[in-house]
Amino acid sequence: MKDTDCVWLLRWALPQLDMRWPGFRKVRGQTCKRVERRLRELGLAGAGDYRDYLRDNPDEWRVLDDLCRITISRFCRDRGVFELLGREVLPELARRAEERGRPVPRCWCAGCASGEEPYSLALLWRFMDGVPGLECRIIATDSDPAMLARAGRACYPPSSLRELPEPWREAAFTQEADLFCLRPELRAMVEFRCQDIRHSQPDGTFQLILCRNLVFTYYDAVLQRKMLTRLADRLDSGGILVIGIHEHLPEPAADFEALRPHLKIYRKAAHTRTGP
Ligand SMILES: C[S@@+](CC[C@H](N)C(=O)[O-])C[C@H]1O[C@@H](n2cnc3c(N)ncnc32)[C@H](O)[C@@H]1O
Numbered sequence: 001m002k003d004t005d006c007v008w009l010l011r012w013a014l015p016q017l018d019m020r021w022p023g024f025r026k027v028r029g030q031t032c033k034r035v036e037r038r039l040r041e042l043g044l045a046g047a048g049d050y051r052d053y054l055r056d057n058p059d060e061w062r063v064l065d066d067l068c069r070i071t072i073s074r075f076c077r078d079r080g081v082f083e084l085l086g087r088e089v090l091p092e093l094a095r096r097a098e099e100r101g102r103p104v105p106r107c108w109c110a111g112c113a114s115g116e117e118p119y120s121l122a123l124l125w126r127f128m129d130g131v132p133g134l135e136c137r138i139i140a141t142d143s144d145p146a147m148l149a150r151a152g153r154a155c156y157p158p159s160s161l162r163e164l165p166e167p168w169r170e171a172a173f174t175q176e177a178d179l180f181c182l183r184p185e186l187r188a189m190v191e192f193r194c195q196d197i198r199h200s201q202p203d204g205t206f207q208l209i210l211c212r213n214l215v216f217t218y219y220d221a222v223l224q225r226k227m228l229t230r231l232a233d234r235l236d237s238g239g240i241l242v243i244g245i246h247e248h249l250p251e252p253a254a255d256f257e258a259l260r261p262h263l264k265i266y267r268k269a270a271h272t273r274t275g276p
Pocket of ligand 1: 071074077111141142143147196198211213214
C-alpha cells in the first residue's frame with residue numbers, strides 16, 4: 001500500500017475511532033505496516049477495499065483500533081522530565097507519605113508500553129536519596145497484551161536504554177546476549193495490568209500519574225477532555241500529573257497548575273474537579 005493511500009485511509013477512519021490524524025502523522029509507519037499486513041490476511045487489494053470492508057463489517061473497527069496502537073517508548077524518555085521527578089517530585093512524595101503516616105505512595109503509569117516508563121520510575125525511586133525503607137507502589141497499565149508480556153520479561157536492546165544514566169545501567173541490569181535485563185528486585189516494584197484506559201482505570205487514588213504519549217497525542221478533543229476528568233478523579237489533591245513533552249492539556253484544565261510548563265508536569269489543585 002502506498003503511503004498516500006494509508007494517509008487517506010487513516011484520515012477517514014481515525015475520527016470514527018475518536019482519534020486524531022495529527023497525532024499519527026509522524027509515526028504512521030507503524031500503523032500503516034500493520035494495516036498492510038491486515039489487507040494481506042483479508043485478501044484485499046488496497047485502502048479503498050479496506051474502507052468498504054469496514055463499512056460492511058462493523059466488528060473490523062475493533063481490529064483497526066488495535067492496529068492504531070503506537071508502542072514507541074524508552075527508559076527515561078525526555079530525560080529532563082525524569083531528572084525533575086527524581087530531584088523534586090519523588091522526594092516530596094516520600095516526605096509527604098512519611099508525614100501522613102501513609103507508608104506506600106502510589107504511582108500509575110497509563111500506557112506503559114513494554115515497561116520502560118514504570119521501570120524508570122522504579123529506578124528513580126531506588127537510586128534517589130529517599131526515605132530509607134520506604135517503598136512505593138507502581139501500577140502500570142496498557143491495553144496491548146504483547147507489550148505487557150515484554151514488560152514482564154524486562155529485557156531490552158541498548159537503544160531503549162540510551163537516555164538512562166550509565167551508572168544505573170550498570171547497577172540495575174545484567175547483560176544477556178544483546179539484551180539488558182532488569183534485576184528481579186527492580187522488576188518486583190511494578191505491577192502490570194491489562195486495561196484499556198478508555199474503559200477502566202486502576203482502583204484507588206494516586207499521588208503521581210504518568211500519562212505520556214497516549215491520550216493527549218492520539219485521541220480527539222472530546223475524548224481527551226473525558227480522559228482528563230478520569231485522570232483527575234484518580235489523583236489525590238496536590239497529586240502530580242505528567243503528560244508527554246509535546247502534548248497539551250485540553251481546556252478547561254483550571255484544576256491543574258503547571259509546575260514546570262516546558263516539562264509538562266502539573267499539580268492538581270486541592271478539592272476541585274475538571275469537568276462533569
Ligand atoms: C507511544 S506509547 C507511550 C509509552 C510511554 N508512556 C512513553 O511515553 O514512552 C503508547 C502506549 O499506550 C498503549 N495504549 C494505546 N491505547 C491504549 C489504551 N486505550 N489503553 C491503554 N493503553 C493504550 C500502547 O499499547 C502503547 O504501549
